[in-house]
Amino acid sequence: MLNKLVSPRDAAALIHSGDTVTTSGFVGAGVPEALLKALADRFDEESHPRGLTLLFAAGQGDGKERGLNRLAAEGLVSRVIGGHWGLIPKLAARAVKGEIEGYNFPQGVISHLYRDIAAGKPGTISHVGLETFVDPRLGGGRVSSDKPSPDLVELITIAGCERLFYHAMPIHVALLRGSTADEHGNITMEREALILDNLAQAMAARNSGGVVIVQVDQIVAKGSLPARDVIIPGMLVDAVVLAPAELHPQTYATQYNRYYTGRYKEPEGTTAPAPLDLRKVIARRAAFELPVGGVVNLGIGMPEGVAGVAAEEGLLHHLTLTAEPGVIGGQPASGLDFGAAVNTEAIIAQGSQFDFYDGGGLDMACLGMAEVDVTGNVNVSRFGPRLAGAGGFINISQNARHLVFAGSFTASRLDVRVVDGELKIASEGRARKFGPAVEQITFSGKRAQRLGQPVLYVTERCVLRLGPEGIALIEVAPGIDIERDILAHMGFVPHIDDVALMDPRIFIDAPMGLRDDLLTVGMAQRIQFDEARDILFINLAKMNIRTLADMNEIKTRVESVLLPLGRKVDVVVNYDQTQIDDTLTHAWSDMIDDFETRLYKRATRYSTSAFLRRRLGQTLERRRRVTIFDSERAAEAALREAE
Known part of the structure; x- marks a missing residue:
């Protein structure tokens, strides 16, 4: 394979009029600044390429001149589909005026759209955006109603449920960023603050028949990079640009912070408390x-x-x-x-x-x-x-x-x-x-x-x-x-x-x-009777029940609340992140048996942890059929259905 290193100007020459271009970055992290500057400089000198479609998930800019703000010259971009616009006011102003087609879609939807484009799917189906301005019934994510623009999102029904279908499109150019490239174009990101969607964007461009251009700050010989460190394989990369330091800051606020890489830990207590404002x-x-x-x-x-x-x-x-x-x-x-x-x-x-x-x-x-x-x-x-x-x-x-x-x-x-x-x-x-x-x-x-x-x-x-x-x-x-x-x-x-x-x-x-407040919750707060709903709520969330004394404290509180009522009541128990010592399994089950015999009319339980739901089910199923739900809402609904 040939060395893929090219100049910024030669990289910009790979972009043609009418192309759909996607760029990496989040605020100022991972933005291919050198590539964006090269594209803007070429347009300034040649008035080409023209009429580009720009697709990005997260906002990429400093609110002034950098990032996607570089692409705001009249004629360079004709359509923008983006997640966050606040840091690119130059493009945003043009979209609001109707000078370019503008769409605002949820960031996560665009992130998933990259993967679906790579996989050859017609688009992304999601519940995200329903009943917001992205919903076609409320505007379809269009930035301006003054400029006629096609529908890029549809309201559909699948299995009786409303969903939004976001249209896929071919990506002709991906402008991405990494840390190190070898001569075959393999890319690592060891000095970057984020991984972002680089791999999905590269795959989407390659499978669309497009080109992938990556900006890095270091070039090494082929075979130098550990396979597990490679984020974008060289088979997906067409060109690599070595960026100068001033066009390759780690973020727009920081040239380089070793702690942002995740490879080092910052000592605790080094940041002064903020003023009380x-x-x-x-x-x-x-x-x-x-x-x-x-x-x-x-x-x-x-x-x-x-x-x-x-x-x-x-x-x-x-x-x-x-x-x-x-x-x-x-x-x-x-x-x-x-x-x-x-x-x-x-x-x-x-x-x-x-x-x-x-x-x-x-x-x-x-x-x-x-x-x-x-x-x-x-x-x-x-x-x-x-x-x-x-x-x-x-x-x-x-x-x-x-x-x-x-x-x-x-x-x-x-x-x-x-x-x-x-x-x-x-x-x-x-x-x-x-x-x-x-x-x-x-x-x-x-x-x-x-x-x-x-x-x-x-x-x-x-x-x-x-x-x-x-x-x-x-x-x-x-x-x-x-x-x-x-x-x-x-x-x-x-x-x-x-x-x-x-x-x-x-x-x-x-x-x-x-x-101390959040880690220590008194039993009186954890076990309370709601008279209006006639339900006893038992909150065992985040409790570590290690001894019989811990169990007896719970038992005493339940009895002190329910015995004076002189009747059985419905109960909802929160087991979210509860830990019960293995040695207490049988004793815990016996205590619950006793409660259900004497004090409970109906009981439902819930936990957000699938592992804990399974484990509790095994603990309690010896004598009864137990269903543990994944939310309080589902547990209460089960009580109403039982009525």
């Missing part, structure tokens, strides 16, 4: 929702601060933080480093991460919010002429088991301060966030209500919850007047019943002790 107040309240032992996604913007709070409170070792480009574990970075992370446990392909997200793998997600309306809809994607795009927001928000939206209560010149443990509003924001209707539906509140998805809206001054009755005000910050500081700045009136005070520790500049 508006952002930290919101992040602190959101952190109260973190599920110990659970898997969490934190979105860009305001939610980024939750990672810092978790680190300060000693919680990072008790949950798994993730980011959509493929980061698992550790502490996600922020700003133009967003997408990278330190002290990761794994860095996987972006498409695989979205497989996990779309299937319901997230125990919790904390995402930003720009507009919220009376039905619980959230908009983060479109504001008049400003196009932010959805990114991975739709994939994540539709599928997380527990959802927290985090953001300031108002926007534009809001000045909020923490004084003596209370919140003081020095200057109110000029823009309302909570109004009668959002401009664009990025998250459907009605869909969440219908599916029973728990949703909170966390701000610096109050917390609201989406329930069956709509949005309800449930908490208010110390120092805040409900009428003056909340209702007067909303476009609708939320349900107001029992409003609690937000935890005072949030507003004191000292550690909150959140780790």
Whole structure:
């Protein structure tokens, strides 16, 4: 095989007018900056190639000149299909004006579309995007209605269920990035912060009859690279470009950080705590929702601060933080480093991460919010002429088991301060966030209500919850007047019943002790009788039941609640991440037998762990037929069906 090393200019010459081009990158990580510059320079000099279609999953830009902003010259691009547009304002402005065809699809859908194109499929079928602006009934993901554009997504029905079908298209050129290439074109990514969709994009281009061009910062002899380190095999690569350092930063904020590679660990405690300002107040309240032992996604913007709070409170070792480009574990970075992370446990392909997200793998997600309306809809994607795009927001928000939206209560010149443990509003924001209707539906509140998805809206001054009755005000910050500081700045009136005070520790500049709170839950909190529903809820989540004394504590609490009732009641038991010592298997089963004989009318159980459901089923099936469900909603539904 011939040496595949070419100059940036020769690489750009491989792109022809009318081609569909896909590019790698997430914010500033993994962006083939040298290749994008070479393409822009060629067009500037030759006015070719023209009329390109650009396909990308994650946003790639710094909000100014770099990344895909380089491709905004008139005539170079005629159609853009992308996940996040906020960092490429030059292209976004042209799409909003109708100067080019623009589509905004969920980031994870485009990531999966690469694989389906590689596999020769006609497109991607997904539930992601239903009842949002991507749904053909609500616009089909089009950026501008002024420019006639074809339907690229259809509403279909499969097995009686609505789904969206996203059309595939041939990819003629893939502009990708790695760390090291050998002379055969094998590519490794050992100095990159992310793996992204590079392999899927390369396969999609090759199987479409296209070309694959990869930017690297190092060339080695053929046969030098360990096979297990190769991310893009040389058989898929047509050309390799050696990029100068200034066009090959690890992220747009950092030239190189060894800790972002996942090969080294950053010493703990090296990052100073953030000041107690508006952002930290919101992040602190959101952190109260973190599920110990659970898997969490934190979105860009305001939610980024939750990672810092978790680190300060000693919680990072008790949950798994993730980011959509493929980061698992550790502490996600922020700003133009967003997408990278330190002290990761794994860095996987972006498409695989979205497989996990779309299937319901997230125990919790904390995402930003720009507009919220009376039905619980959230908009983060479109504001008049400003196009932010959805990114991975739709994939994540539709599928997380527990959802927290985090953001300031108002926007534009809001000045909020923490004084003596209370919140003081020095200057109110000029823009309302909570109004009668959002401009664009990025998250459907009605869909969440219908599916029973728990949703909170966390701000610096109050917390609201989406329930069956709509949005309800449930908490208010110390120092805040409900009428003056909340209702007067909303476009609708939320349900107001029992409003609690937000935890005072949030507003004191000292550690909150959140780790102890989340790791230690008293038995009185774990076992409670709901009179309204006439159900006993037993929460054994994350408990380690090691001794007979642990069992007796549970038994005593159950009896103290139920015996005074003088009758049997229905019971729902949460076994999520519960550990029962093997030596207690028979004793535990005997105790449950006794409960079901004396105290339980009907009992259902649930756990998100398939392994634990199987193990508990084996433990309890000796004397009875036991079904353990995968969610509280399913367990309660089983009780209703039994009636």
